[in-house]
Amino acid sequence: MDAIEAILSRRSVRKYKKKTVPKELIDELLNAAMNAPSACNEQPWHFVVVDKREVLDEVPKHHPHSYALREAPLAIVVCVDVNLAEEDGVWWVQDCSAAAENILIAAQAKGLGAVWLGVYPNDNRVKGIRRLLALPQNVVPLCIIPIGYPDEKKPCENRYQSSRIHYNCW
Numbered sequence: 001m002d003a004i005e006a007i008l009s010r011r012s013v014r015k016y017k018k019k020t021v022p023k024e025l026i027d028e029l030l031n032a033a034m035n036a037p038s039a040c041n042e043q044p045w046h047f048v049v050v051d052k053r054e055v056l057d058e059v060p061k062h063h064p065h066s067y068a069l070r071e072a073p074l075a076i077v078v079c080v081d082v083n084l085a086e087e088d089g090v091w092w093v094q095d096c097s098a099a100a101e102n103i104l105i106a107a108q109a110k111g112l113g114a115v116w117l118g119v120y121p122n123d124n125r126v127k128g129i130r131r132l133l134a135l136p137q138n139v140v141p142l143c144i145i146p147i148g149y150p151d152e153k154k155p156c157e158n159r160y161q162s163s164r165i166h167y168n169c170w
């Protein structure tokens, strides 16, 4: 599957088979994440891989839209260490979002399913997830990405809108 195919066929997957994802595959997704572009190449991200069922089961107490975690064998929590994001400290959301999107596309390319669960900038979610995962104060969780072998099939959607494209000026 080439990159465009993976991008166009990717859809949020929230149901997963009871099948373990091999560690090598998780590492491939993390490698894809860490090859994302970042402002001044600061690469300010950290990733918390959660595969303990008792921890995954705690997340919905702090995140109201995280039912996808109920069946997921694992999740990657994409975080920033704000001390690593020095360039005005304002670019890290974009840096870490690029890393998160790489994980979603890489998962699709590898036959896995995933979904982005937003954490930052919701204060309650940030505080709850920080406490649950024992993140230091300088670490902010941007999103949680449950990952597993898909147990639902979603069709591609044609979202191309020529009305949203402008050449040279609005």
Ligand SMILES: Cc1cc2nc3c(=O)[nH]c(=O)nc-3n(C[C@H](O)[C@H](O)[C@H](O)COP(=O)(O)O)c2cc1C
Residues within 6 Å of the ligand: 010, 011, 012, 013, 014, 065, 066, 068, 115, 116, 117, 118
């Ligand atoms: C910033 C952001 C936050 C999101 N938060 C959630 C969430 O909390 N729970 C969830 O189930 N899906 C969440 N999603 C997934 C969106 O619902 C999904 O991407 C959107 O409906 C489009 O569907 P698609 O991913 O299948 O193309 C989030 C996506 C983004 C980009």
